[in-house]
Amino acid sequence: MSITTKDATAGTARRAPDGRGLRERLGGPAVFCAVAVLALVAAPLLLEPFRLNLLAKYLVYAIVALGIGLAWGQGGMLTLGQGVFFGLGGYSMGMHLKLTEAQGGLPDFMVWSGVEELPALWVPFADPVFALATAVLAPVALAALLGTLIFRQRVRGAYFAILTQALAAAFAILLVGRQGLTGGTNGLTNFFELFGHDLASDSTQRGLYLVVAVVLGLLYLGARHLVNSRFGRLLVAVRDGEDRVRFLGYDPATVKTVTFAISAGMAGLAGALFVPVVGIISPALLGVVPSLELVVAVAVGGRYALAGAVLGAVVMGYAQTAFSERFADGWLYLQGALFILVMTLAPRGIAGLLSRRRA
Amino acid sequence: MEAFLNQLPIGLSIGAVLLLIALGLTITFGQMGVINMAHGEFIMAGAYTAYLMQDWAGRQAVIVALPAAFLVAGLMGLILERAAIRRFYGRPLDTLLLTWGVSLVLQQLARDLFGAPNVQVAAPEWLQGGIGALPYNRLFIMALAIGSVAAVWAYLNRTAQGRRMQAVTQNRDLAATSGVDTGRVDMHTFFIGSGLAGVAGVALTLIGPVGPALGTYYIVDAFLVVVAGGLGRLGGAVIAAVVLGLLNSFAEFWTDASLAKVIVFAVIVVFLQFRPQGLFVIRSRALS
Numbered sequence: 001m002s003i004t005t006k007d008a009t010a011g012t013a014r015r016a017p018d019g020r021g022l023r024e025r026l027g028g029p030a031v032f033c034a035v036a037v038l039a040l041v042a043a044p045l046l047l048e049p050f051r052l053n054l055l056a057k058y059l060v061y062a063i064v065a066l067g068i069g070l071a072w073g074q075g076g077m078l079t080l081g082q083g084v085f086f087g088l089g090g091y092s093m094g095m096h097l098k099l100t101e102a103q104g105g106l107p108d109f110m111v112w113s114g115v116e117e118l119p120a121l122w123v124p125f126a127d128p129v130f131a132l133a134t135a136v137l138a139p140v141a142l143a144a145l146l147g148t149l150i151f152r153q154r155v156r157g158a159y160f161a162i163l164t165q166a167l168a169a170a171f172a173i174l175l176v177g178r179q180g181l182t183g184g185t186n187g188l189t190n191f192f193e194l195f196g197h198d199l200a201s202d203s204t205q206r207g208l209y210l211v212v213a214v215v216l217g218l219l220y221l222g223a224r225h226l227v228n229s230r231f232g233r234l235l236v237a238v239r240d241g242e243d244r245v246r247f248l249g250y251d252p253a254t255v256k257t258v259t260f261a262i263s264a265g266m267a268g269l270a271g272a273l274f275v276p277v278v279g280i281i282s283p284a285l286l287g288v289v290p291s292l293e294l295v296v297a298v299a300v301g302g303r304y305a306l307a308g309a310v311l312g313a314v315v316m317g318y319a320q321t322a323f324s325e326r327f328a329d330g331w332l333y334l335q336g337a338l339f340i341l342v343m344t345l346a347p348r349g350i351a352g353l354l355s356r357r358r359a
Numbered sequence: 360m361e362a363f364l365n366q367l368p369i370g371l372s373i374g375a376v377l378l379l380i381a382l383g384l385t386i387t388f389g390q391m392g393v394i395n396m397a398h399g400e401f402i403m404a405g406a407y408t409a410y411l412m413q414d415w416a417g418r419q420a421v422i423v424a425l426p427a428a429f430l431v432a433g434l435m436g437l438i439l440e441r442a443a444i445r446r447f448y449g450r451p452l453d454t455l456l457l458t459w460g461v462s463l464v465l466q467q468l469a470r471d472l473f474g475a476p477n478v479q480v481a482a483p484e485w486l487q488g489g490i491g492a493l494p495y496n497r498l499f500i501m502a503l504a505i506g507s508v509a510a511v512w513a514y515l516n517r518t519a520q521g522r523r524m525q526a527v528t529q530n531r532d533l534a535a536t537s538g539v540d541t542g543r544v545d546m547h548t549f550f551i552g553s554g555l556a557g558v559a560g561v562a563l564t565l566i567g568p569v570g571p572a573l574g575t576y577y578i579v580d581a582f583l584v585v586v587a588g589g590l591g592r593l594g595g596a597v598i599a600a601v602v603l604g605l606l607n608s609f610a611e612f613w614t615d616a617s618l619a620k621v622i623v624f625a626v627i628v629v630f631l632q633f634r635p636q637g638l639f640v641i642r643s644r645a646l647s
Contacts, residue, residue: 078452078455146628149628149629149631149632150628150631153631153632153635154635155631155635155636157451157452158388158392158394158451158452158455159586159631161394161452161455162394162579162582162583162585162586163586163624163627163628163631165579165582166579166580166582166583166624166627167624169579169620170620170621170623170624171621173616173617173620173621174617174618174620174621175617176617177615177616177617177618178617288575288579292456292459295456296456296459296460299456332463332464332466332467333463333464333467335460335463336460336461336462336463336464336467337460337464338460339456339457339459339460339463340443340457340460340461340464343447343453343456343457343460344443344446344457347450347453
C-alpha cells in the first residue's frame with residue numbers, strides 16, 4: 001500500500017496545515033546552513049559571555065520545544081507535562097554534579113536538612129555515564145509507560161492534556177516535599193565543575209553553548225528526517241483521523257507512544273544540558289507553568305513546522321528576558337495578551353504568517 | 360483509629376470544595392468542550408468579591424457575596440465566551456492555551472488591584488466552632504456544594520433552557536437542526552458554569568486566605584474530577600469529587616502530602632484503564 005493513499009484518505013477529514021511548504025523555505029538546506037553558521041561561528045565571536053549564556057538557555061528550551069512540535073504539531077498530542085521529563089533529565093545531571101563536588105561526602109543541602117547517609121537513589125549517579133543515560137532513558141521509559149496506558153485505551157485530546165498537566169503538578173509537589181532527597185523548593189544548585197571543567201569560566205560556558213547548539217541542530221535534523229519518513233506521514237495521519245488510520249490496519253497507539261517517548265527523551269536531554277548552562281534545577285522550573293509556557297512558545301512560533309517550534313522557544317525566551325529587564329510586571333500582561341492574540345488571529349504562529357505572506 | 364476517622368470529614372470537605380469547582384467545569388467542559396484554564400481566576404474573582412463585600416456587609420459578607428460572586432464571575436465568563444471562545448468551537452485544545460493567557464492577565468490584574476499579599480475574609484460568627492472534628496465552616500461548604508448540585512440538577516432537568524443545554528451537550532448538530540439556538544445556549548452555559556466558579560471562590564474564603572493565585576491551587580485537581588467523572592455528567596462529577604477528596608486525605612494520612620498527589624494521579628490512570636471515558640458516559644454511535 002502506498003503512503004500517498006493513506007495520507008490522502010486521512011487528509012480528507014480535516015486537513016490541518018502541515019507547513020510543508022514552509023519547512024522547505026524556513027528549514028531548507030540553505031537556510032539551515034546559514035542559521036548553523038550564525039549560531040556556531042558568529043554568536044560565540046560577537047556575543048559577550050553573559051548574552052551567549054542566555055542564548056544557550058534559549059537553545060536548551062528550543063530542544064524541549066522541538067519535542068513538543070513533534071508530539072503536538074505533528075502528532076496532535078497536547079502534552080502539558082514536558083516539565084516532568086525536563087526535570088528528570090535535570091535532576092539526573094544535577095545529582096551527578098552534586099556528587100562530584102561532595103567528593104565522596106554528602107551534598108551540602110543534605111547536611112543542612114540533617115540527612116546522614118547518602119540515599120540509595122543517589123549512589124549510582126556518581127557515574128557520569130549512568131547520570132547522562134538516566135537523563136534520557138528515564139523520561140523515555142516514563143513516557144512509554146504512560147503512553148501505553150493512556151493511548152491504548154484511546155484516551156486522547158483534552159483528557160490527555162489534563163492528565164499530563166496533573167502529572168506535572170504532582171511531580172513538582174513531590175520534589176518540594178522530599179526535601180532531604182531533592183533539595184525541596186530550592187532544588188539543586190551551587191555547581192562548580194562539569195567533568196573536570198570549571199563552570200564559571202567563559203571558555204567552559206562557550207564550549208557548553210557549542211554543545212547545546214550542535215545537539216539542537218542534530219536533533220532538528222533527526223526530527224525532520226522522522227517527519228518526512230513513512231512514520232512521520234503515519235503520525236500526521238493519526239493526528240488528522242485516528243480512527244481512519246486504525247481502520248486501515250495500523251495501530252495509532254504505538255505511533256503515538258513512540259512519538260511521545262521521543263519527545264520526552266528530547267526534554268530529558270534538554271534538562272541535562274540546562275543544569276550546567278543555567279546552574280540550577282528546581283521545582284519552579286518544571287511544574288505546570290513552565291510546561292505550559294513552552295507549549296505556548298511552540299504555538300507562537302508555529303506548531304505545524306518544526307522550525308517554528310524552535311523559533312518560538314528562542315523568540316519567547318528572548319522576549320521574556322528583554323521585557324522583564326525593563327518592566328517586570330508588564331511581562332505577564334504582555335505574555336497573556338500575546339497568547340490571546342496569537343491563538344485568535346494567527347493559530348499557525350509566526351511560521352504560519354511567514355509562509356502565508358510568501359505564498 | 361480515631362486519627363483515621365478524623366480523615367473522613369477532612370476528605371469529605373476537600374471533596375465538597377472540589378465538587379463546587381468541578382461543577383462549573385463539568386458544565387463548560389462537558390457541553391462545550393472548552394478547557395477553561397481561566398476557571399481558576401473566576402474562583403479568585405468570587406473570593407475577592409466576598410473580600411470587597413466586607414466593607415458594607417461586615418461579617419455577613421460571605422452570605423451576601425454568594426449571589427454577587429455568581430454574577431461577577433458569570434459576567435466575566437460571558438464576556439470571555441462572547442469575545443473569544445466563541446471563535447474556538449471545534450478547537451478544544453486551543454481554548455486551553457487561549458484561556459491560560461486570559462488567566463495570566465487576570466492574575467496580574469488582581470495583583471495590581473488588590474496587591475500581591477493575601478487578604479482575609481472574616482467568617483460570620485455563627486460559623487465558628489463545630490461538631491467534633493467537623494467545623495461549621497466545612498459543614499457550610501458541604502451544604503453549599505449539595506445545594507449547588509441540586510440547583511444545577513433542577514435547572515438541567517426541570518427548565519426548558521436546561522433541557523436545551525442537555526440537548527446541545529448530547530448532540531450539537533441535531534439540537535441546532537431541531538431549532539435550538541446553540542449560540543444562546545452556549546452563552547447561558549458559560550454564564551452558569553463561570554458563576555458557579557464564583558460561588559466556589561466565596562466558599563474558599565472560609566477555609567483560607569485569598570490571593571491572586573488562589574485558583575491555580577485547585578484547577579488541576581478539579582479537571583481531574585471532570586475527567587474521572589465523565590464529561591458533562593453531574594452524577595459522575597459528584598462521585599468523582601467525593602472519591603478524590605477522600606483519596607487525597609487518606610493518601611496524605613498514610614504517606615504524606617507530597618506523595619498523595621502522585622498516588623491520586625496513578626489511581627486515575629489505572630481507573631481510566633477500565634473506564635477510559637470516566638464513570639458515566641453519554642452513549643452515542645459517533646466515532647469520536
